[in-house]
Structure formats: structure tokens, C-alpha cells
Amino acid sequence: MDCFQNVNCLKGSLCCQLLLFIIWIRSFQDVMAQERWLEPIHTSSVLDLANAPTSGLFDPIEISPAVIPHNPYTSDPGAPMYPTFPTTYDPILTGKCPVNFSAISSILDKTASDCSQPLAALVGNVICCPQFSSLIHIFQGFYSINSDKLALQNSVANDCFSDIVSILSSRGANSSIPSLCTIKSSNLTGGTCPVKDVSTFEKIVNTRNLLESCSTIDPLKECCRPICQPAIMAATLQISGKLTVNDNKNVEGQVNHIDYLNGCKGVVYSYLSRKLSSESANTAFRIISACKVNKVCPLKFKEPSEVVSACQNVAAPSPSCCSSLNTYIAGIQKQMLITNKQAIICATVFGSMLRKGGVMMDVYELCDVDLKDFSIQAYGQQGCLLRSLSADVVFDNSTGFFSFTCDLSDNIAAPWPSSSSITSVSLCASEMSLPALPTSETLKNRGFKSGISDFLVSIFSFFVFSTLLY
Structure with missing residues (x-):
């Protein structure tokens, strides 16, 4: 009888252990990252991430201060440095730009935050340059709001452009944003466009259609079924004296022709800036920029000969192939932050390069490569993809940190191209907006990155099996 009771006790004890173990295992699946706010005088050795989205494809998470981990070992040149935030100061102006900059202070502040000194190079393509370009358009229209002009003269443009950069730098922006974004003072002049005054502009252009098309832009439709962009292009061609964009086989002439049209397009933007509020104009210009940004991959790919050889x-799943692939992608991750749609283009471009080299198997699936792997990483494994729609970097005065919204932080599989050609990529197809969230079927093969979870499952299986032996 005592023996029987001992056996029952043993079984009860094991059952309790099993129950506790199950609860313990489940806690790994439901764990949420705890947000930790840092005091300005304290630097952390790692980046603290906020909670990941619980459901839905576009539920964002906030990353603060950024996705850049602090690197206490300055001897390692490869790791990005934790951003230090410069103090603001009074700018030194030329005194030759007759503009009350305080009237556009909010746009200047937004641009300074989006192009902040520690982040500009990392978010330049997606956040900083679109906002800086929008500021230039708005300033061009604002400069002569009380006159008939739609562009600045060259000498005044140089002085005003210098003042703009000085003001942005004094508010914490990177002073190198003109070269980073390839924007010069000449962008304020309208170039060689023949129409630079309001009266002539309004005689040539259907301004009612232009304003109706661009006053309120649908951010979800403008990129695939544009309304404002065709109206801007039509106005550009009208004031340039060109009804169509002529094909020019002379390279030098073609470049001049493009510059000519760009000058006229700047005049159209200037007119819109005069007629719309600065907030409405900025929103419209940012959405148009986002449409262009998301059409191309900004990353630079070197020849993946070692990956091709290994894969x-x-x-x-091959250890040598996945090791070579992960090493290559680790180099890509040091370049910049990109959007979720850019990541699709980048994954397709790189996959096409591999297919062209002879890699036919979907190595993204074999080696568990996700979309977030093509953007800058935190902790070496937590990728941040920016949202495809225009967003801003936000400065928190209470903490001294910048933050911005990340998207697609879940393990969204990178799409493997169907051929070595990338001409078939379309982000406007109704059936292909973004890859689907992982399902139980797609989670069956998690590649080599899921070794820990597989190991835990093995321990759990062994524990259950040993319990049943009693």
C-alpha cells in the first residue's frame, strides 16, 4: 500500500512538473519586450524595443530612440554608433535673404528632426531627403508670396539656401544634407524654365484642375492610380512649351532636357505651395516622394559570387550555403533603413542576381531569410522596416531621444523571384501588396535560425516521453 501511494505521489509530482513546464514553455511564446526609458545621462549597451504587433500586417511598433544599438567598444568600426544629440544654437545667417523664417518654423523643425545629425545618413532615402525636398518647394513658393514670382534669382537663391541649411543645422540637422540628398541652391531658381511668374502660369495651366488634383491626396491610391502626379506633369509640360517628353538620342541634350523639365516642375511645386497651406503642401509632396522612393531598391549589391558558389x-538546408548567404546579407544590413516595399524590391533584385548565377532553389526559404533582414538590424537580429507611407522622425523633449515607427517586424518571408528578370515586380497588383504573414504551414521549416526553439521542443518531447514510462 505504501509502495502504491509512493508511486501515485511520484506520478502526481511528475504531472505537476509537466504542467509547470508547459506553462514555462508557453511563456516564451507570449513574452512581450518591456519598454525601458533611459535617463539622458545614461547610455545602454543595447537598444530597448517596444512591444511587437500582436496582429495585422500594418500594426506598427515604436522604436526609441532608434534602431541603432549603442556600441561601447569604439574599436569596432563596423557597428553603428549610438546617436548623440547636438545642442541647438542660434544660426549665423547671411542677412541677404529677405524672408521671415519664423513663418515656416514648423516645417523647418520637422525637416531638422527628419534629418537629425545622427540619423540622416541612415534614413536619408526614406525620411530625410523627401522632407528636405518638400521644404525647398515650400520655401520657393513662400519666398515671393507677396509678389508675382514663382522662383528665386540665382544670387538670392544661394544666400537663402545657405540660410536654410544653417537654420536646420542649428536645430540639430546634419549639415551635409544638401550633398546627401543631391539638392542645390539652383533647385530654387526654376532653372531655364520659360515661365516663372504667376500671371503667365495661370494663363497657360488649368490651375483649377491642378489644385483639385493635389489639394487632397489619397496616400493609398496615389502611387498606383495617381491623380496629383499626372496633373503636375501636365502643368510642367505646358509651361515648358513641350506637349510631350521627346525622345532625345543625344546623351548631353537629354540631360539638359531633363534639367529643363525639372526646373519647370519646381515652378509647378512653387505654385502649389503658394495656394495650399504649408501642412497640406508638405503632405502632398511627401506622398508623391514616397511613391517614387518605393519603386526602387536603394541598396548597393556587390557581386554575390561566394553565395552563388555555396548555394x-x-x-x-545547407550550413555552408546559409552561412555564406547570412554573411552577405549582414553586409547589406549596415547600409540604411528601408521601407517594407523597398525590401520586397531589394529581395527580388538580390534573388534575381542569385538566379542569374545559377541558384535555382529558394534559398530565402531554406535559410529563413525575412524581409527585415534587408534593413538595419538591432541586436543583430531585430530588423526595422519603415512603413511605405511617409512618416517623420519625432524628437521627445522629455527623454532627449528620437523615435520613428517601424513596420513588418514579424518574420515576413522574403519573396523569391520566379526568374532572373526583375521586370515583373509590381507592388500595385491587387494580389501582391505584401507577402502574407507566416502560417503554421510556412513555420514548419524555419531554417538554421530556429535552433533554440527546435532544441526546446526536443527537451519537451523527451520530458513527456520519460514521464509516460512511469
């Missing part, structure tokens, strides 16, 4: 003939 050319694989048909199953």
Missing part, C-alpha cells in the same frame, strides 16, 4: 546546387 548553386543545394536542394535542402
Whole structure:
């Protein structure tokens, strides 16, 4: 009888252990990252991330201060440095730009935050340059709001452009944003466009249609079924004296022709800036920029010869192939932050390069490569993809940190191209906005990054099996 009771006690004890173990395992699946606010005088050795989205594709998470981990070992040149935030100061102006800059202070503040000194190079393509370009358009229209002019003279443009950069720098922006964004003082002059005054502009252009098309832009439709962009292009061609964009086989002439049209397009933007509020104009210009930004991959890919050699003939997960692929992608992750749609383009471009080299198998799936792997990483494994729609970097005065919204932080599989050609990529197809969230079927093969979870499952299986032996 005592023996029987001892056995029952043993079984009860094991059942309790099993129950506790199950609860413990489940806690790994439901764990949420705890947000930790840092005092301005304290620097952390790692980046603290906020909670990941619980459902839905576009539920964002906030990353603060940024996705840049602090690197206490300055001897490592490869790791990005934790952003230090410069103090603001009074700018030194030329005194030759007759503009009351305080009237556009909010746009200047927004641009300074989006182009903040520690982040400008990392978010330049997606956040900083679109906002800086929008500021230039708005300033061009604002400069002569009480006159008939739609552009600045060259000498005044140089002085005003210098003052703009000085003001932005004094508010914490990177002073190198003109070269980073390839924007010069000549962008304020309208170039060689023949129409630079309001009266002539309004005689030539259907301004009612232009304003109706661009006053309120649908951010979800403008990129695929544009309304404002065709109206801007039509006005550009009308004031340039060109009804169509002529094909020019002379390279130098073609470049001049493009510059000519760009000058006229700047005049159209200037007119819109005069007629719309600065907030409405900025929103419209940012959405148009987002449409252009999301059409191309900004990353630079070197020839992936080592990846091709290691992955050319694989048909199953291969340690050598995945190691070579992960090493290559680790180099890509040091370049910049990109949007979720840019990540699709980048994954397709790189996959097409691999297919062209002879890699036919979907190595993204074999090696568990996700969309977020093509953007800058935190902790070496937490990728941040920016949202495809225009967003801003926000400065928190209470903490001294910048933050911005990340998207697609879940393990969204990178799409493997169907051929070595990338001409078939379309982000406007109704069936292909973004890859689907992982399902139980797609989670069956998690590649080599899921070794810890597989190991835990093995321990759990062994524990259950040993319990059943009693």
C-alpha cells in the first residue's frame, strides 16, 4: 500500500512538473519586450524595443530612440554608433535673404528632426531627403508670396539656401544634407524654365484642375492610380512649351532636357505651395516622394559570387550555403533603413542576381531569410522596416531621444523571384501588396535560425516521453 501511494505521489509530482513546464514553455511564446526609458545621462549597451504587433500586417511598433544599438567598444568600426544629440544654437545667417523664417518654423523643425545629425545618413532615402525636398518647394513658393514670382534669382537663391541649411543645422540637422540628398541652391531658381511668374502660369495651366488634383491626396491610391502626379506633369509640360517628353538620342541634350523639365516642375511645386497651406503642401509632396522612393531598391549589391558558389546546387538546408548567404546579407544590413516595399524590391533584385548565377532553389526559404533582414538590424537580429507611407522622425523633449515607427517586424518571408528578370515586380497588383504573414504551414521549416526553439521542443518531447514510462 505504501509502495502504491509512493508511486501515485511520484506520478502526481511528475504531472505537476509537466504542467509547470508547459506553462514555462508557453511563456516564451507570449513574452512581450518591456519598454525601458533611459535617463539622458545614461547610455545602454543595447537598444530597448517596444512591444511587437500582436496582429495585422500594418500594426506598427515604436522604436526609441532608434534602431541603432549603442556600441561601447569604439574599436569596432563596423557597428553603428549610438546617436548623440547636438545642442541647438542660434544660426549665423547671411542677412541677404529677405524672408521671415519664423513663418515656416514648423516645417523647418520637422525637416531638422527628419534629418537629425545622427540619423540622416541612415534614413536619408526614406525620411530625410523627401522632407528636405518638400521644404525647398515650400520655401520657393513662400519666398515671393507677396509678389508675382514663382522662383528665386540665382544670387538670392544661394544666400537663402545657405540660410536654410544653417537654420536646420542649428536645430540639430546634419549639415551635409544638401550633398546627401543631391539638392542645390539652383533647385530654387526654376532653372531655364520659360515661365516663372504667376500671371503667365495661370494663363497657360488649368490651375483649377491642378489644385483639385493635389489639394487632397489619397496616400493609398496615389502611387498606383495617381491623380496629383499626372496633373503636375501636365502643368510642367505646358509651361515648358513641350506637349510631350521627346525622345532625345543625344546623351548631353537629354540631360539638359531633363534639367529643363525639372526646373519647370519646381515652378509647378512653387505654385502649389503658394495656394495650399504649408501642412497640406508638405503632405502632398511627401506622398508623391514616397511613391517614387518605393519603386526602387536603394541598396548597393556587390557581386554575390561566394553565395552563388555555396548555394548553386543545394536542394535542402545547407550550413555552408546559409552561412555564406547570412554573411552577405549582414553586409547589406549596415547600409540604411528601408521601407517594407523597398525590401520586397531589394529581395527580388538580390534573388534575381542569385538566379542569374545559377541558384535555382529558394534559398530565402531554406535559410529563413525575412524581409527585415534587408534593413538595419538591432541586436543583430531585430530588423526595422519603415512603413511605405511617409512618416517623420519625432524628437521627445522629455527623454532627449528620437523615435520613428517601424513596420513588418514579424518574420515576413522574403519573396523569391520566379526568374532572373526583375521586370515583373509590381507592388500595385491587387494580389501582391505584401507577402502574407507566416502560417503554421510556412513555420514548419524555419531554417538554421530556429535552433533554440527546435532544441526546446526536443527537451519537451523527451520530458513527456520519460514521464509516460512511469
